[in-house]
Amino acid sequence: MSGSELKQRLVAFLAADVAGYSRLMAADERATVASLDTSRAAFRSQIEANQGRVIDMAGDSVLAVFETATGAVLAALAVQQELNASDGAVSEDRRMSFRIGVHMGDVIEKAYGTVYGDGVNIAARLDF
Numbered sequence: 001m002s003g004s005e006l007k008q009r010l011v012a013f014l015a016a017d018v019a020g021y022s023r024l025m026a027a028d029e030r031a032t033v034a035s036l037d038t039s040r041a042a043f044r045s046q047i048e049a050n051q052g053r054v055i056d057m058a059g060d061s062v063l064a065v066f067e068t069a070t071g072a073v074l075a076a077l078a079v080q081q082e083l084n085a086s087d088g089a090v091s092e093d094r095r096m097s098f099r100i101g102v103h104m105g106d107v108i109e110k111a112y113g114t115v116y117g118d119g120v121n122i123a124a125r126l127d128f
Helices: 021-027 029-049 069-085 118-126
Strands: 006-019 052-056 061-066 097-110
Touching (some): 006 069, 021 029, 029 069, 052 069, 061 069, 069 097
Antiparallel strands (some): 006 097, 052 061
16 A cells, blocks of 8 residues: 555544443344434434544444544534433433543544544543
8 A cells, every 4th residue: 555545634533332332232122223323313414514524333333533623522512412302202221322532633544534543542432
């Protein structure tokens, strides 16, 4: 791979995952997957509305990058507000709560958009 296929730049990260995901899946897989799909739609919408880009949504996680820290924080707050507003009809033991970390750091970005770097790892750990 040539150096021209790699780009290094400063970005803001948003990393999120579901607290208690294994417990939710053990209790009701279908309902958990349906709730995860709904939540991911909210994440995607708010990330894009705040000039971010979803990098990955593997398992119960979300990873996005933003050109500004403000965009990442605004997206995180908007997602939490949107998801909390829809939680009223769900019993507390079935609620899907996301831990969200925001961090800013350098990444190496491949031409097709995947990002690598210590900042990605830090953001993922901040959500715990």
